[in-house]
Amino acid sequence: MELRRARAGVATLFFTNGAVFANLAPRYPEVKADLAMGDAVYGLSVAAFPAGALAAGLLAAMLVRRFNSRVVAVVGTAFAAFALLAAGIAPTAVAFALALFAAGAADALTDVGQNAHGLRVERRYGRSIINSFHAVWSLGAVVGGLMAAAAIALDASRAVHMSVSTLLVLILAFGAYRYCLPGPDTAPVEAASAPVTTNHVNARVVLLIGALSLVGIGAAMIEDVANSWAALYLRTEADASATVAAFGFIALIGGQFIGRLLGDGLIDRLGQGAVARIGGALIIAGFGVALSVPVTWVMLAGFVATGFGMATLIPGVMATADKIEGLRPSTGLTVVSWLMRIGGLVASPLIGLLSEVEGLRAALFVVPVVGVVVLLFSGAMKGKA
Structure with a gap:
C-alpha cells in the first residue's frame, strides 16, 4: 500500500511539473x-529559463541529500509556479526574462527531486516504471496546454489564467507530499542499491556522462521547440489562429505522452538503446514532414511523430545516469540533468538568430539534426530496466 501511495504521489508531482509551464x-x-519582441530578442528571453536551470541545477544533489527529494520537489514546484505567474504578467521583455530565469532555477531543483524520488520508488518496485512518471508529466503538459487554449478561446487575461493554474498546481503538489516515501533517500532499505559514499570518476564515467548528455541535450532542444516555437511556427507558416496554433505544443507533447505510456514495456522488451534509435529515426522523419509540408494537419501529425520519438529519451538518460557505478546517490542524475539544460539554453537563441536571417522554417531544421545525434549516441543507453 505504501509503495502504491508513493507512486501516486510522485506521479502527481510529475503532473504538476508538466502542467505549470504548459499553461x-x-x-x-x-x-x-x-x-x-523580434525573433532574436524573443529567443534570448525564453533562453532565460534554461539559463536559470543551469545556474541552480548543480545545487540539486546537495539539497536532495540535505532535505530529501520530496521536499525539494514540492518546494521547487511552488517557486516555479509563482515565477511563471510573474512571467505571464511581466510588463517588459526584461521582466519576462528575469521571471523565466527564476522559474528555470526552481524547475531544475524540482526536476532532480521528483526524478530522484521516482527512481527510488522504481528500485522498490524492481522493474521499469520511470517512463510512466514521465508519461504523467506529458499528460500534465497536455492538460496545461488545453487549459491555455481554452483561456485563449475565452479571451481570458494571462493574469487570471495563470493565477488559476498556479492555485491548482499548489493544491496538487502539497497534497502529493504526504503520499511520497518518508525518510532520507539513502535509507537502509536502499543501501544495497546505493552504497557509494564518495565519487570515483574515471575516463569511462566521463565518456558515459558525455554521451548521455548529448542525447539529453538533443531531447531538451526538441522540448524547447515544443515550448517556445511550435505555436509560433503554425501561426507564421500555416497562418493558423491563436487557438489552433496552441495545438502545436499539444501535438508534440501529446505524442510524447503516448510514447511514454508505451515506453516501459518497449524498454523491457527491446532495451533502452534500441528504443532510443527508433526514437531518433521518428524525430528525423516526423519533423522533416512538418517542415516540408506547411499544411496545418500535416504539421500537427509530424509533431505527434516527433513527440513519440523523443518520449523515452530524457527518462532513459536520467535512469542510466542514476545507475552509473562509482558515483554517489543522485550525482550522475544531477550532472546529466544540469548538462541537458544546455539544450534549452542553446536552442532558442540559435533558432531566433537563424530565423532573423533565414526564416523560422529554415531555422527549425536543427530538429532533424538532433535526431541524427540521438542515433549516433544512443548506444550509451544500454540494458533493460
Missing part, C-alpha cells in the same frame, strides 16, 4: 506580440 507556453506568441 504559459502556448501563450508565448501573445507575450511576444504584447512586448514587441
Whole structure:
C-alpha cells in the first residue's frame, strides 16, 4: 500500500511539473506580440529559463541529500509556479526574462527531486516504471496546454489564467507530499542499491556522462521547440489562429505522452538503446514532414511523430545516469540533468538568430539534426530496466 501511495504521489508531482509551464507556453506568441519582441530578442528571453536551470541545477544533489527529494520537489514546484505567474504578467521583455530565469532555477531543483524520488520508488518496485512518471508529466503538459487554449478561446487575461493554474498546481503538489516515501533517500532499505559514499570518476564515467548528455541535450532542444516555437511556427507558416496554433505544443507533447505510456514495456522488451534509435529515426522523419509540408494537419501529425520519438529519451538518460557505478546517490542524475539544460539554453537563441536571417522554417531544421545525434549516441543507453 505504501509503495502504491508513493507512486501516486510522485506521479502527481510529475503532473504538476508538466502542467505549470504548459499553461504559459502556448501563450508565448501573445507575450511576444504584447512586448514587441523580434525573433532574436524573443529567443534570448525564453533562453532565460534554461539559463536559470543551469545556474541552480548543480545545487540539486546537495539539497536532495540535505532535505530529501520530496521536499525539494514540492518546494521547487511552488517557486516555479509563482515565477511563471510573474512571467505571464511581466510588463517588459526584461521582466519576462528575469521571471523565466527564476522559474528555470526552481524547475531544475524540482526536476532532480521528483526524478530522484521516482527512481527510488522504481528500485522498490524492481522493474521499469520511470517512463510512466514521465508519461504523467506529458499528460500534465497536455492538460496545461488545453487549459491555455481554452483561456485563449475565452479571451481570458494571462493574469487570471495563470493565477488559476498556479492555485491548482499548489493544491496538487502539497497534497502529493504526504503520499511520497518518508525518510532520507539513502535509507537502509536502499543501501544495497546505493552504497557509494564518495565519487570515483574515471575516463569511462566521463565518456558515459558525455554521451548521455548529448542525447539529453538533443531531447531538451526538441522540448524547447515544443515550448517556445511550435505555436509560433503554425501561426507564421500555416497562418493558423491563436487557438489552433496552441495545438502545436499539444501535438508534440501529446505524442510524447503516448510514447511514454508505451515506453516501459518497449524498454523491457527491446532495451533502452534500441528504443532510443527508433526514437531518433521518428524525430528525423516526423519533423522533416512538418517542415516540408506547411499544411496545418500535416504539421500537427509530424509533431505527434516527433513527440513519440523523443518520449523515452530524457527518462532513459536520467535512469542510466542514476545507475552509473562509482558515483554517489543522485550525482550522475544531477550532472546529466544540469548538462541537458544546455539544450534549452542553446536552442532558442540559435533558432531566433537563424530565423532573423533565414526564416523560422529554415531555422527549425536543427530538429532533424538532433535526431541524427540521438542515433549516433544512443548506444550509451544500454540494458533493460
